[in-house]
Structures are given as structure tokens and as C-alpha cells.
Amino acid sequence: MLNASDVNEIKKRVEEFFEKMTIMVSKIEVDLSSAEDKEVVDLAIELEEAQIIIGQGGQTLSEIQRLLRTILNKKMEKVFYLNLDVNGYKKKKIEYLKGLAKELADEAAFSKEEKVFLPMPAYERRIIHAELAQRTDVITESHGEGMERHIVIKPK
Numbered sequence: 001m002l003n004a005s006d007v008n009e010i011k012k013r014v015e016e017f018f019e020k021m022t023i024m025v026s027k028i029e030v031d032l033s034s035a036e037d038k039e040v041v042d043l044a045i046e047l048e049e050a051q052i053i054i055g056q057g058g059q060t061l062s063e064i065q066r067l068l069r070t071i072l073n074k075k076m077e078k079v080f081y082l083n084l085d086v087n088g089y090k091k092k093k094i095e096y097l098k099g100l101a102k103e104l105a106d107e108a109a110f111s112k113e114e115k116v117f118l119p120m121p122a123y124e125r126r127i128i129h130a131e132l133a134q135r136t137d138v139i140t141e142s143h144g145e146g147m148e149r150h151i152v153i154k155p156k
Contacts, residue, residue, distance in 0.1 A: 002032050002039055002080060010041060013072060023047060039080040043068075050087040058093065061086055062121070094127055101128040101153075108153045109137040117151040119144065125151055 007030045018025045027046040032039065047053060054061045061084065069082035085091060104115040117128070128151050129140050141152050 002041070002078065006076065006078070007032065009076060010043070010072060013075060014043065014045070014068065017068060017071065018045075018047075023049060023053065040083060041072075041080050042083045042085070044085045044088075046087055050089065053086050054089050058089065061089065093124075097124055097127045098131045101131045105132050105135060105138045105153050108155050109135075112155045114155075115153040117153075119148050119150045122149075125149070 010030050011028050014028055015025060025045050025047060027044075029042075029044040031042040031044075033042065052060075053064060055063075065082055065084040068084060069080075072082065073079050083090075100117075104117070107113075108115045125142055129142075132138060132140050132153065137156055139154050139156060141154065142149055143152050144150050
């Protein structure tokens with residue numbers, strides 16, 4: 001279980017991590033939560049040069065998140081999941097994906113034609129599947145393998 005001193009330790013180590021990358025962090029917020037008996041650390045940071053950290057399509061951000069989680073788990077000798085967000089990028093991306101999912105689902109239901117998303121990472125596909133799970137007029141399926149995996153929205 002993580003506690004208040006662990007939160008301070010996480011903040012300190014994150015600041016050190018970005019200092020070594022020569023990137024100035026203007027704000028760090030750490031929130032702890034639990035999901036399915038697993039501890040999750042939501043780490044929101046603000047940077048002046050956010051695009052360098054986010055990368056194309058959030059790819060660099062995902063890799064930094066993975067690296068930072070590995071470092072923190074090893075240094076703190078505790079296992080937890082890390083969700084790193086820079087300048088609200090992930091939050092905005094989630095809202096965009098939810099809106100796009102609703103829009104394409106409406107089009108699929110109205111036109112009775114399938115709508116196909118471009119390939120995307122698993123966490124983005126989960127957002128879309130979850131957003132449309134309660135709808136009775138469409139179904140979602142993932143198709144393809146590896147980097148080509150994408151969602152298809154089909155009318156019922």
C-alpha cells in the first residue's frame with residue numbers, strides 16, 4: 001500500500017527524472033487510487049516543452065510512462081501502476097476518442113454501414129469499446145493484429 005511519504009518520494013524521483021532529461025517541470029500532482037485491488041498512481045505534470053515528451057500520437061509519453069514506472073517500482077520496492085499525463089494530453093485525448101466514438105456510432109446506426117477506425121493502441125481501443133458498450137443499436141469489434149489492430153463499429 002502506498003502512503004503520503006510514498007507520494008512525496010514519487011514526486012521527488014519524478015522531478016529528478018525530468019531534471020536529468022534537462023526538462024523543467026512546473027507542476028506535479030500525484031493522486032492514488034485503486035482499481036481491481038491494484039494501486040494506481042495518477043501522475044499529472046505540467047511542462048513548457050510538452051510536445052517533446054508527448055511525441056507523435058502520444059508514443060513518447062507511453063514509453064516514458066513505462067520507463068518511469070519501472071524506475072519507481074524498483075527504487076521504491078513497491079509494485080503499482082503509473083498513469084502519466086502531461087499538460088492534460090491524455091485527458092483531452094480520452095474526451096476526443098469518446099466524442100469520435102459516439103459520432104461514428106451514430107453514423108453507423110443511421111446509415112446501416114460499418115465504420116472503421118484507424119489502428120490504435122489497446123488503451124485507446126478500450127476507451128471506445130467502453131464508451132459504446134451500453135448502446136443497443138451498434139456493436140464494436142477489434143480487428144487486425146499488432147500495430148494494425150483497429151475497431152470496427154457495426155450496426156445491429
